[in-house]
């Protein structure tokens with residue numbers, strides 16, 4: 001079974017689906033390669049919107065695949081993986097088209113970083129989400145902390161990062177992490193959320209998105225993300241982190 005699918009619909013929606021439900025849609029190197037492929041396809045002007053979601057209904061994304069990445073022990077080994085995914089999240093952030101994280105299920109850790117890189121986050125009403133990296137004795141390592149600081153008010157962003165716990169959709173809406181919630185079919189509700197934007201020409205959508213890309217480039221988002229990735233790499237090599245990961249994998 002392919003670990004991801006890419007569908008380009010007639011109305012201009014490109015839907016990237018992480019297809020590893022047995023691992024709660026954890027991201028490994030194959031999923032990263034799929035995201036790279038989808039972002040290249042999204043450059044075509046037949047694509048108006050980029051949607052990222054997860055297969056089945058239990059998880060949107062559970063972050064980095066701990067069984068794939070737990071062998072990364074040193075700062076440099078961690079940095080190589082973290083840097084590759086953070087470059088992908090920067091490409092997603094800078095994609096000159098509207099992007100949507102369609103939360104079909106739980107989003108934790110790097111899954112929240114992936115969601116933060118999108119312009120909009122919409123979730124099924126029973127979904128929970130949280131930057132739980134702190135419980136693994138690391139910080140966000142894919143740039144999601146920096147990107148979150150561009151999307152939420154400081155106190156709300158710091159609350160999400162520093163409490164390192166799962167929040168329900170009431171709290172997530174209140175903090176501004178979510179823009180909308182829904183019941184029922186995720187793609188159908190995603191189209192409902194996007195229906196006004198989908199009628200506009202892609203040039204208009206691209207021009208508005210460029211306003212924010214310019215701001216993020218001007219305020220040095222990429223340099224701040226590089227520092228965030230470096231900080232996580234240092235924490236990653238610590239015994240406390242490796243112990244927590246081993247505890248999860250041996251549960």
Ligand SMILES: CC[C@H](C(=O)O)C(=O)SCCNC(=O)CCNC(=O)[C@H](O)C(C)(C)COP(=O)(O)OP(=O)(O)OC[C@H]1O[C@@H](n2cnc3c(N)ncnc32)[C@H](O)[C@@H]1OP(=O)(O)O
Pocket residue numbers: 022023024026058059061062063064065066067068069082106108109110111113132133136139140141142232248
């Ligand atoms: C790489 C760094 C990155 C970053 O921020 O930079 C990160 O993402 S660090 C954070 C990494 N993610 C996690 O620590 C989340 C771990 N998973 C969970 O907390 C739970 O699985 C949860 C809440 C997502 C879902 O809980 P649920 O009870 O529904 O499922 P299970 O825990 O029983 O898991 C089912 C099955 O999936 C495997 N699994 C889940 N998440 C991961 C993961 N991130 N990596 C690898 N495997 C994962 C879990 O081991 C179970 O497998 P099984 O073989 O059935 O035991």
